[in-house]
Amino acid sequence: MTTQGHLSRIPLIATIIVLAAVATMIGLGIWQLQRLQWKEALLARYETALASEDSVAWPTTASRNPDAYYRRSTLDCVTTDERAAMSGRNADDEAGWVQLVQCNTADGAKAWVQLGWSRSSDAVAFGGGTVTGRIAPYEDGVRLVADPPLAGLEANAAPDPRAIPNNHFAYAMQWFFFAVTALVIYGIALRKRVRR
Structure with missing residues (x-):
């Protein structure tokens, strides 16, 4: 053919x-x-932010969240609302529970704070105050991973940008x-x- x-x-x-x-x-x-x-490039930027001790303002809008990830920040927790515990690791890489609380700030905004680590998922007492730590992704927003830890808890593992899927x-x-x-x-x- x-x-x-x-x-x-x-x-x-x-x-x-x-x-x-x-x-x-x-x-x-x-x-x-x-x-x-x-x-x-994004992960390299986050690694640089994690290595920096420079502090940034707590992000008040979702559009500012990515620029603040892994940077140090401080917020004033005036009152607290919801509480949560999720599996996590401490500074020695031991498995356990990290304790979270939703704070109300002076301007009426809400902010999640990861208070610290414990072996138990039982809620801890935290009435509010000044929180210093590193900003990390959390659900649809951000959380402040307290450093030093609060409410008598052990140190959190530092948030790690390598946990972001690539x-x-x-x-x-x-x-x-x-x-x-x-x-x-x-x-x-x-x-x-x-x-x-």
């Missing part, structure tokens, strides 16, 4: 769809590599693998079609 005959057996619409899908997957892989560069390279390789796999599968299907 001539080359023209082989080409006439290639389904045009299916080929366009597959090639568009492959191009999309390659584009997503490239985007993940770009995200990798952004994430590495899987962009793996995701990029995954998208490239999907693209190659799609091309191979479609190539095999086309070969069988042409042979028939």
Whole structure:
């Protein structure tokens, strides 16, 4: 059969769809590599902030949170509301519970404070006061990890930016693998079609 005959057996619409899908997957892989560069720069900035003893104002809006992560800060806890305990580690890397309290600040805002670490999840007494520590991500906002610890608790483990997931390279390789796999599968299907 001539080359023209082989080409006439290639389904045009299916080929366009597959090639568009492959191009999309390659584009997503490239985007993940770009995200990798952004994430590495972000983590390097956070490592620098963690090494700094310079203090910043407690962030009062969500848009200021990322710029304050891992920096030292101070807030005045006027009154307290909610309390929580979650699994965490102390400064000696022992597993246990970190005690959190939601503070009301003088301007009426709310702020989560991680008071310290204990072996028990039982709530501790903390009525408020000045808290100094490092700002760390927490749920949809931030928390102040007290340093020194408060309410008779042991020292918290320092917040660590290395705990932030950085899987962009793996995701990029995954998208490239999907693209190659799609091309191979479609190539095999086309070969069988042409042979028939």
